[in-house]
Amino acid sequence: MKRTTRSWRDREDLRGLALISPTVLYALALLLVPVAMVILYSFWKQSFMTIDHTFRLSNYEAAFTQPIYRALFLRSLWISLTVSLVTVVMAYPVAWYISFHGGRNKNLWLFVITVPFLTSYLLRVMAWKVVLGHNGVVNSALMWLGLIHQPIEALLYTANSVVITLVHSWVAFAILPIFVSMEKIDRSLVEAGRDLGDSAFRSFRRIVLPLSLPGVISAFVIVMIPTIGDYVTPTLVGGRDGMMIANIIQTNFGQAQNWPMGAALSVSAMVLVSLAAGIMVLLLRLLVNGVRR
Amino acid sequence: MPDRPMIEIAGVSRNFGTFRALDDINLTIAEGQFFSLLGPSGCGKTTLLRLLAGLDVPSAGTIRIDGEDCTEIRANARPTNMVFQSYAIFPHLNVAENVGYGLKRLRLGRAEEDRRVAEALEMVRLPDFGRRKGNELSGGQRQRVALARALVMRPKVLLLDEPLSALDKKLREEMQIELRSLQQSVGITFVLVTHDQYEALALSDRIAVMFAGRVAQVAEPMEIYQHPATRQVADFLGGMNFLSARIAGETGETLTVETDRLGTAVLRKPAGFTASGNRATVGIRPERLRVLWDDETAPHMLTGRIASRAYFGETTSLAVAIEGLDAPLSIVETNDYGADELKIGAEIRLAYDPEALVLVSDPAA
Ligand SMILES: Nc1ncnc2c1ncn2[C@@H]1O[C@H](COP(=O)(O)OP(=O)(O)OP(=O)(O)O)[C@@H](O)[C@H]1O
Ligand SMILES: [Mg+2]
Numbered sequence: 211m212k213r214t215t216r217s218w219r220d221r222e223d224l225r226g227l228a229l230i231s232p233t234v235l236y237a238l239a240l241l242l243v244p245v246a247m248v249i250l251y252s253f254w255k256q257s258f259m260t261i262d263h264t265f266r267l268s269n270y271e272a273a274f275t276q277p278i279y280r281a282l283f284l285r286s287l288w289i290s291l292t293v294s295l296v297t298v299v300m301a302y303p304v305a306w307y308i309s310f311h312g313g314r315n316k317n318l319w320l321f322v323i324t325v326p327f328l329t330s331y332l333l334r335v336m337a338w339k340v341v342l343g344h345n346g347v348v349n350s351a352l353m354w355l356g357l358i359h360q361p362i363e364a365l366l367y368t369a370n371s372v373v374i375t376l377v378h379s380w381v382a383f384a385i386l387p388i389f390v391s392m393e394k395i396d397r398s399l400v401e402a403g404r405d406l407g408d409s410a411f412r413s414f415r416r417i418v419l420p421l422s423l424p425g426v427i428s429a430f431v432i433v434m435i436p437t438i439g440d441y442v443t444p445t446l447v448g449g450r451d452g453m454m455i456a457n458i459i460q461t462n463f464g465q466a467q468n469w470p471m472g473a474a475l476s477v478s479a480m481v482l483v484s485l486a487a488g489i490m491v492l493l494l495r496l497l498v499n500g501v502r503r
Numbered sequence: 504m505p506d507r508p509m510i511e512i513a514g515v516s517r518n519f520g521t522f523r524a525l526d527d528i529n530l531t532i533a534e535g536q537f538f539s540l541l542g543p544s545g546c547g548k549t550t551l552l553r554l555l556a557g558l559d560v561p562s563a564g565t566i567r568i569d570g571e572d573c574t575e576i577r578a579n580a581r582p583t584n585m586v587f588q589s590y591a592i593f594p595h596l597n598v599a600e601n602v603g604y605g606l607k608r609l610r611l612g613r614a615e616e617d618r619r620v621a622e623a624l625e626m627v628r629l630p631d632f633g634r635r636k637g638n639e640l641s642g643g644q645r646q647r648v649a650l651a652r653a654l655v656m657r658p659k660v661l662l663l664d665e666p667l668s669a670l671d672k673k674l675r676e677e678m679q680i681e682l683r684s685l686q687q688s689v690g691i692t693f694v695l696v697t698h699d700q701y702e703a704l705a706l707s708d709r710i711a712v713m714f715a716g717r718v719a720q721v722a723e724p725m726e727i728y729q730h731p732a733t734r735q736v737a738d739f740l741g742g743m744n745f746l747s748a749r750i751a752g753e754t755g756e757t758l759t760v761e762t763d764r765l766g767t768a769v770l771r772k773p774a775g776f777t778a779s780g781n782r783a784t785v786g787i788r789p790e791r792l793r794v795l796w797d798d799e800t801a802p803h804m805l806t807g808r809i810a811s812r813a814y815f816g817e818t819t820s821l822a823v824a825i826e827g828l829d830a831p832l833s834i835v836e837t838n839d840y841g842a843d844e845l846k847i848g849a850e851i852r853l854a855y856d857p858e859a860l861v862l863v864s865d866p867a868a
Contacts, residue, residue, distance in 0.1 A: 401558050402591035404578040406605030406656065416604075420595050502595075 251473035261470065269474030279458070279475065286438050286455040286479070287486055289369060293376040294384075294434040294490075298426060300377065301384035305425070306418070308385075309392035320389070323382050331379065335446045338375045342366040342447070367449025375443050380436075384429035391425025392418065420502045427491050434490070438483045455479050508570075509534040509660060509692045510555065515564030517550055524550045526716040528564070532694065532709070537686050539695045539703040542713035543739065548696040549588065551713075552662050555694060557581045569659050584653035588664040590645045592637040592652075598624070599633035602651045623655035626685065643674045650682075654689065663695045667702065679706055700740045704728060712736045720774075732773040734784055734865040743786040744832045745865075750781045758862055760785055764805060764827050765855060770862040777864075784865035789820070791859035792834040794851055796841060801854035807832070809849050814838075819845055823853060 227234075252269055255262040273279050308319045326334060341347045342365040349361040365371060395418060403413030441456035448454070455475060462472030510532040517525040524547045532538045540548045553559040554566060557578035565574045573581055584605070593601050603620045611619070624630050627647035632640075640648065646666055653661055666682075667675045683706050686693045697703050703710050704724040711721045720732040731737035734745060751767065752759035758776075760783055761767045770785065795801060807823040810831045819842050822831040834853065836845065845851070 396589065396591065398587045398589050398591040399593060401578070402585070402587060402593070402652075403604070405556055405558065405583075405585045406652070407579045407608045409579060412608070417593065 248473045248476055251470050252477045254470045256468045256470050269471050270478065272471065273474050273478045279455075282453065282455045282458055283478070283482060285369065285453070287482060289372055289376070289452075289454060290434050290438040290483065291486065291490070292373050293380065293437045294430050296373065297377050297380050297384045297433045298388075298429050301381050301388055301429060302422075302426065304381075305385045305388035305392055305422075309389050310418075320386075323385055327382060332442070332446075334379060335375055335443055338371065338378065338447055339366065342371050342374070366447060368451045369448070371447045371449075372444050372452040372454070375447050376437050376440065379443070380433045383432055387428040387432065388422060388425040391422045391428075395421045416502045420498050423494065423498050427494060430490060430494065431487050434487050435483055438479060506533045508532070509536070509568065510694070511565075511567040512551075512555075513565050513567075515551075515554060515561045515566060517547075517554060517559070518562045524716050525554075525561070528716075528718055530711055530718065530721065532692060534569075534692055535690050536708045537683070537693045537695070537706055539697055539707040539710045540713060541697055541700060541703040541710050541739075544698060546713045547716040548698075548713060549664055552585070552664050552694065552696050555660070556583055556585045556662050558585075582659040583662055584656045584658040584660075585662040586646070586649045586653050586664065586666045588666075588668070590649040590666075590669075592640070592645050592648055594636070594638045596637055597633065598629070598635045598637065598640070598648055601637055601648055602655055604652060605656045619655055623651040626654060626689075627651045628681075642669050643678065646670065646678065650685075654685075654691075658691065660692045660694060663693065665696055665698070668697070668699070675702075682706060704740070712739065714739075730771065730773060730861055731786075731863055732775065734786070734863045737786050737861070737863050742789050742833055742835075744789065744792075744830075745784055745786050745863075746828070748783050748785045750778055750783050753778065758783060760860075760862065762860070764825055765860065766803060766857050768857040768860045770860060772862060773864060775864065776862065783862060785860045785862050787832075787855065787859050787861070789833045789835040791856060792823075792832060793854045794821075794834070794836050794845070795854050799854075803855050803857060805832075805853045805855065807851065807853065809845060809847050809851060812845055812847055814842070821845060823851065 251261075253265050253267070255264070255266055255268065273283075304323070308316055312319050339346070343349070344361050344363070344366070346366070348365060349358075352358045353361065399417050399421070400413050403417045404410070408416060438454070439456045441454065441460050444452045444454045444457055448457075456479075459472050459475045459479070462468045462475065466472075508531045510530070512528050512530040515525060515528040516523065528551060540551060542548055550559070554561050555568075557573065557576055557580070561574060565572055567573060568582060593604065596604070599617075599620050602623050603616055606616045606619060620633070621630070624633060627650050629644060629647050629651070632644065632648075637645075637648070646669070649666070663682075667678050670678060679702060682693075682695075695703070695706065704727075707724055709721065709723055710727050712719045712727065714735055720727060720736050722730075722732075727736065728740055731740060731743070734743075737743040737745075746762050746765065748760035748762045750758060751761045752769075756772055757769050758772055758778065759767065759769050762785060765787070768785075793801075795804065805825055807825040809821055810824045811822045813820045817838060819836050819838055821834050821836060823834060824831040832853070836842070
């Protein structure tokens with residue numbers, strides 16, 4: 211066989227690279243460079259107004275040993291895990307209902323779900339203050355019903371209020387990927403399951419659930435990753451008990467003027483959330499594999 | 504074989520809103536029969552099959568399977584299994600898991616389950632494919648997996664929705680032969696949906712021809728081809744030349760007709776035939792007309808001119824204009840002799856047999 215030299219234009223792979231290169235460059239400039247800078251900073255040290263550029267691990271040491279940071283990491287992980295779990299569990303039936311029983315109104319349903327997002331994020335968080343506050347909707351309603359005699363203080367400015375608010379903010383983003391993965395399931399697969407003897411529930415468990423798993427996983431990741439870095443919600447409804455790691459990162463980059471410490475905390479948060487998300491994905495897979503027998 | 508009825512469909516209709524997809528269907532399918540539902544696209548074949556499978560409920564009428572009224576019984580509790588038009592292979596399971604899908608619920612134990620899966624895969628000639636993923640199969644392999652998955656359940660009735668339509672011609676013909684011999688060896692009642700007349704004719708013990716939600720004729724393949732009850736059925740199953748004829752005499756079972764150019768014949772009345780006025784429609788199949796070469800003669804002859812011609816290799820199709828007939832006659836000539844002399848405009852003589860004429864019901868006549 212004779213090898214002929216060909217111009218790069220003929221090479222499928224090179225042509226592909228050339229075509230995506232604007233996107234790649236854009237992504238490099240806007241994603242990789244900032245991340246690289248944060249990583250660099252995390253190995254330096256702030257000494258008063260200047261930055262000491264010698265390589266050191268002291269920031270990471272502090273991030274993992276100081277009790278305040280450790281407590282915040284654990285709480286952030288816990289909150290983002292809880293938020294993603296609750297969100298996915300709440301979103302799944304909604305997505306299932308729209309996909310399998312939405313009939314010709316599917317688009318209307320999806321629109322209705324996104325309506326709250328026409329208002330600003332801040333407004334939606336503030337609205338929860340009204341709902342959960344001392345004299346808020348929940349407390350007033352419970353008092354009026356006579357179920358309680360004084361307002362429940364634990365509703366607002368706690369980790370719970372952060373979870374509730376975040377779930378509400380993210381649930382639509384979880385419904386969409388789950389819905390999409392369900393839409394892709396060929397309905398004749400479900401019918402084949404029924405035809406082979408499955409009850410409606412069994413065919414759901416053995417066919418719909420495993421085949422919608424990719425959507426569940428994306429929903430989980432889509433919710434978990436941003437929530438761990440959220441600082442608006444904890445600032446507004448979190449109080450002291452609802453503070454998260456992002457709040458302290460923000461402080462380091464802001465008032466405290468300790469960018470290297472902030473950077474080290476950011477990188478640690480990134481690694482932790484990736485690990486946690488990875489573990490959750492594996493667990494979900496195992497769970498679904500176990501249940502579809 | 505005693506003709507015990509396996510499926511009895513009585514007065515079944517199915518409406519989608521105001522649209523009537525099935526209109527008063529009455530059919531009986533005997534045990535162990537290979538039964539085909541044949542009809543053009545959209546005539547309601549899939550709708551009827553889904554009613555038999557229990558995936559849908561009729562708007563009216565009853566369905567009995569093996570003597571038991573199944574009208575209200577859902578798919579999972581019926582002694583039927585289906586091979587879907589799209590095969591519906593579970594993409595997240597491998598071939599063995601696909602085939603064993605329905606066995607899981609029966610709790611046969613691992614060994615028995617494996618044995619039956621292996622046996623079913625053997626039957627469809629895919630013995631070493633157990634570990635392949637469902638989405639790593641060719642069209643023909645998918646179809647066999649779908650078949651094995653249904654057969655492994657040992658249903659009383661196997662329902663097949665155009666299982667061969669996605670395959671290329673050669674593979675389709677191979678699979679037709681396999682399907683037929685499989686049906687004979689397992690002895691299960693097969694109900695096959697198809698819009699391919701050759702498939703229906705070649706495979707079936709009996710055929711129901713459907714148009715627009717109604718059954719037009721139910722009969723054995725040869726009967727349906729040779730004595731189509733209506734003009735529509737005749738036209739759908741292969742070509743047919745239609746001629747208008749005068750009714751010259753009538754008995755209980757027969758009609759004497761006079762045609763303009765093809766003489767007089769005594770013809771059998773198809774089921775449900777009623778003469779309207781003194782005209783009737785008769786037909787003759789293209790292959791029952793034959794070109795006469797050189798000084799060959801025949802008792803019944805016609806002369807005409809070739810109006811158009813299509814060469815198919817083994818056969819040539821001609822349209823021959825005959826004086827005194829409104830439409831040219833189409834004929835199919837086997838290319839054993841002188842095909843290249845059959846040129847457009849050439850004058851030829853045709854032989855026919857008045858016995859080959861058939862009488863059909865024609866609502867338009
Ligand atoms: N769920 C439904 N809602 C409304 N109309 C339907 C529905 N299912 C089928 N129909 C209509 O009923 C008629 C018969 O459909 P069916 O699928 O039974 O046709 P078919 O004979 O199987 O055709 P094909 O050979 O193309 O598969 C069609 O006109 C179709 O549009
Ligand atoms: Mg169909």
